[in-house]
Amino acid sequence: MSLLQLFKQEISLTKQQIRIAEETTTLSGKKIDDILIELNFATPKEVAEVKAKFYNLPLINLKTIKPQPEALRLIKHSDALKHSILPLLVNGNTLTVAIDGLEDVKFVTLLEHITKMDIKFVIAQKKLIMHHIQISYYELSNLIEQTISESIKTYQKSGEIDINELVKLLFNNAIKVRATDIHITPEKFAVNVFYRIDGVLQFYYSLPLNIHPNICVIIKNMCELDIAKKRLPQDGSFSYGFIDKQYDMRLSTMPTNTGENIVIRILEKDVSLLSLKHLGLSRENQQKLLKYFSKPYGVILVTGPTGSGKTTTLYTAIKNINIFEKNVLTIEDPIEYQFSFIKQTQLNEKSGYNFESAIKSFLRQDPDVMLVGEIRDSATASLAMRASITGHLVISTLHTNDAVSTIARLEDLGVKPYLISSGLLVILNQRLIRKLCPYCKTRIELSDEELRLKGVSQSVLEETSSRTIYEACGCDICNSSGYIEREMIIEILDINQDIQALIQSGSNVIQIHKYIKEKKIHLLRDDGHFKVLKGITTFEEIDRVVN
Numbered sequence: 001m002s003l004l005q006l007f008k009q010e011i012s013l014t015k016q017q018i019r020i021a022e023e024t025t026t027l028s029g030k031k032i033d034d035i036l037i038e039l040n041f042a043t044p045k046e047v048a049e050v051k052a053k054f055y056n057l058p059l060i061n062l063k064t065i066k067p068q069p070e071a072l073r074l075i076k077h078s079d080a081l082k083h084s085i086l087p088l089l090v091n092g093n094t095l096t097v098a099i100d101g102l103e104d105v106k107f108v109t110l111l112e113h114i115t116k117m118d119i120k121f122v123i124a125q126k127k128l129i130m131h132h133i134q135i136s137y138y139e140l141s142n143l144i145e146q147t148i149s150e151s152i153k154t155y156q157k158s159g160e161i162d163i164n165e166l167v168k169l170l171f172n173n174a175i176k177v178r179a180t181d182i183h184i185t186p187e188k189f190a191v192n193v194f195y196r197i198d199g200v201l202q203f204y205y206s207l208p209l210n211i212h213p214n215i216c217v218i219i220k221n222m223c224e225l226d227i228a229k230k231r232l233p234q235d236g237s238f239s240y241g242f243i244d245k246q247y248d249m250r251l252s253t254m255p256t257n258t259g260e261n262i263v264i265r266i267l268e269k270d271v272s273l274l275s276l277k278h279l280g281l282s283r284e285n286q287q288k289l290l291k292y293f294s295k296p297y298g299v300i301l302v303t304g305p306t307g308s309g310k311t312t313t314l315y316t317a318i319k320n321i322n323i324f325e326k327n328v329l330t331i332e333d334p335i336e337y338q339f340s341f342i343k344q345t346q347l348n349e350k351s352g353y354n355f356e357s358a359i360k361s362f363l364r365q366d367p368d369v370m371l372v373g374e375i376r377d378s379a380t381a382s383l384a385m386r387a388s389i390t391g392h393l394v395i396s397t398l399h400t401n402d403a404v405s406t407i408a409r410l411e412d413l414g415v416k417p418y419l420i421s422s423g424l425l426v427i428l429n430q431r432l433i434r435k436l437c438p439y440c441k442t443r444i445e446l447s448d449e450e451l452r453l454k455g456v457s458q459s460v461l462e463e464t465s466s467r468t469i470y471e472a473c474g475c476d477i478c479n480s481s482g483y484i485e486r487e488m489i490i491e492i493l494d495i496n497q498d499i500q501a502l503i504q505s506g507s508n509v510i511q512i513h514k515y516i517k518e519k520k521i522h523l524l525r526d527d528g529h530f531k532v533l534k535g536i537t538t539f540e541e542i543d544r545v546v547n
Contacts, residue, residue, distance in 0.1 A: 068089055301398050304400070
């Protein structure tokens with residue numbers, strides 16, 4: 001079986017996708033796997049999975065592995081970049097190397113000659129290989145955390161410090177440890193630096209209080225903000241490059257009794273797309289979502305608080321829509337991922353192009369599917385519902401704490417109950433939970449009674465045979481947190497005939513919750529408990545993210 005045939009089998013490529021991919025490959029001269037990613041026909045993770053199967057090699061996640069310095073020193077940085085290989089581990093006379101394929105057969109022999117070692121290959125995503133090559137080799141001669149600590153010690157002794165360099169090091173280290181936010185907080189005696197990693201703030205550094213004003217000036221200058229304005233909040237943004245990537249840095253300052261508090265959101269510009277099966281959904285929930293995304297009309301609402309992965313779910317929904325047979329239009333704020341064969345538009349409030357005006361415009365563009373980044377007001381909510389009952393599929397987000405309260409929120413926005421019941425197809429409510437570090441998690445056994453005391457419902461116990469759970473411990477790989485990466489937990493509320501009747505009769509949230517309990521519909525906490533019993537996360541993590 002050829003690689004393209006295996007892609008067709010494993011990713012369920014359509015005849016149109018295969019034809020376009022083959023013609024684009026011929027015209028561009030690029031490899032078929034690169035073309036599939038560029039055209040959004042496959043995600044980088046799907047490509048890596050197929051190539052691992054094709055070459056019969058183990059698939060690894062580079063986000064959970066730190067290359068050994070002794071492994072890196074066996075291969076030149078230039079050779080690693082040229083051949084897209086990342087040295088990972090030395091074990092006796094064997095060197096483990098991450099690759100994205102074995103197309104370059106001659107280099108395998110050359111690698112054994114260069115290193116004088118036996119080579120064990122593993123497959124990883126090409127994009128991650130290239131990024132980790134840059135990061136890992138950079139750190140061989142540029143120990144970021146050590147340099148920051150030495151700079152602080154030097155200042156305490158001599159009073160001298162390069163503030164510009166220190167700020168850059170703080171940014172670089174945040175990117176290296178996968179932080180999404182940097183908090184620079186002045187206190188009574190020091191400036192504390194925290195990074196938000198996998199949704200949780202973690203303390204990293206205490207800086208001398210004397211340098212805080214200079215740090216504020218430097219960061220404000222990056223955003224071209226008024227450095228003299230210290231008693232009013234300010235917002236700004238700037239572009240920042242670290243090694244091989246560009247990042248959007250969103251700055252917020254706030255005056256406090258100890259000085260200006262700075263928070264910087266880090267947004268990677270070139271984000272990799274995920275597929276439905278990689279969101280952390282059960283097979284049953286995957287099938288449910290595929291069914292909803294293929295519906296000809298109705299409103300699909302993805303709900304949850306800020307930072308719960310709603311945008312990722314929206315983009316995943318688009319990937320599962322047949323874009324060759326349906327006209328798909330989006331209004332986003334901002335456009336975070338570029339899709340082929342989809343008409344994407346950017347929100348522009350200043351010029352009057354908002355969600356409401358976009359929907360009105362879309363209806364004149366012969367749409368089949370409309371993605372509306374967020375429902376923020378009554379006009380947008382009503383238009384979305386009316387668009388759905390006139391034969392369009394509308395996918396959007398709303399900020400609510402659970403699926404049922406979404407109905408009450410829509411009523412608060414002025415949407416009539418008959419529009420909600422007839423237009424709404426399904427409500428998804430989600431959170432992101434941290435996954436246990438595979439290198440240090442500790443296994444424990446619990447009885448059914450002990451699990452019930454933890455809040456596990458009888459229906460969850462009946463549907464799983466596992467009674468083994470794991471606890472977070474902490475090691476060097478996970479920075480002593482006990483967790484690495486995140487995935488989704490979800491509750492899915494299908495607006496069936498019974499719920500439609502409850503909405504039209506004016507039933508409140510309590511009455512709809514009673515119906516859900518009677519029908520044993522799994523809620524957010526239930527989905528979390530399934531993941532605890534699968535060894536993916538902990539009860540403590542579920543309690544942290546679910547009320």
